[in-house]
Amino acid sequence: REPVAVAIDGPAGSGKSSVSKQAARRLGYGYLDTGAAYRALAWHVLSRGAETADADVVVAATEDFDYAISLDPDRYWVRVGETDVTDAIREPRVSAAVSGVARVPEVREAVNALFRSLVAAADAPGVIVEGRDITTVVLPDAPVRILLTAAPEVRAARRSAELSGEDAGAVAAALHQRDASDAKVVDFLNAAPGVTVVDSTELDFAQTVDAVLDVVRAGT
Numbered sequence: 239r240e241p242v243a244v245a246i247d248g249p250a251g252s253g254k255s256s257v258s259k260q261a262a263r264r265l266g267y268g269y270l271d272t273g274a275a276y277r278a279l280a281w282h283v284l285s286r287g288a289e290t291a292d293a294d295v296v297v298a299a300t301e302d303f304d305y306a307i308s309l310d311p312d313r314y315w316v317r318v319g320e321t322d323v324t325d326a327i328r329e330p331r332v333s334a335a336v337s338g339v340a341r342v343p344e345v346r347e348a349v350n351a352l353f354r355s356l357v358a359a360a361d362a363p364g365v366i367v368e369g370r371d372i373t374t375v376v377l378p379d380a381p382v383r384i385l386l387t388a389a390p391e392v393r394a395a396r397r398s399a400e401l402s403g404e405d406a407g408a409v410a411a412a413l414h415q416r417d418a419s420d421a422k423v424v425d426f427l428n429a430a431p432g433v434t435v436v437d438s439t440e441l442d443f444a445q446t447v448d449a450v451l452d453v454v455r456a457g458t
């Protein structure tokens with residue numbers, strides 16, 4: 239039997255990654271971070287000293303893009319070739335470049351096919367797949383589809399707490415800019431028909447995980 243897919247979308251700083259990872263642990267499911275593929279490709283382009291704003295350069299870079307990711311929520315890693323890029327893909331220079339890579343249609347098609355095959359092959363009863371267009375494009379038929387949101391000021395505050403030491407105003411501005419670029423490509427601010435909204439503005443981490451688990455249990 240194919241693993242059950244749980245699709246979770248939301249904007250940057252909504253807590254998607256940490257909430258999805260914890261929900262996966264609680265369910266004994268796999269966890270697929272789709273943003274990591276776009277980040278790893280942006281890292282790959284940057285590491286060649288190439289320009290992420292040039293779509294042709296980005297498409298050419300996909301040809302020798304040897305990408306691997308762990309679906310184990312307790313042992314998360316991302317690799318490009320032999321290089322472990324788990325931490326490097328979170329650097330601000332990658333975050334600033336990633337939207338340019340993600341807006342290329344050929345890139346989206348290639349990674350979407352990869353995501354679907356990773357879910358189908360997962361060695362787990364289910365997989366939580368987290369991103370921006372999972373509920374609408376990657377897995378529109380998933381039995382559970384969730385949009386995880388939070389008020390913009392709460393998202394900025396959470397993200398700057400994560401990146402301790404960085405200027406909160408700069409973090410908020412970078413987050414806002416990335417969401418604005420990404421929103422031109424996919425709508426992750428409004429729930430598509432049949433998608434359940436979980437708003438974490440007033441919830442702490444544990445409550446958000448519980449809210450997500452309630453939706454999963456209701457749908458599976």
Ligand code: C5P
Pocket residue numbers: 250272273274276277336337340368369370371372416420
């Ligand atoms: O989720 P995360 O913030 O790590 O995603 C990094 C970037 O990858 C996003 O800013 C967006 O440009 C892109 N992305 C996407 N579609 C997805 C997941 C991520 O375009 N499903």
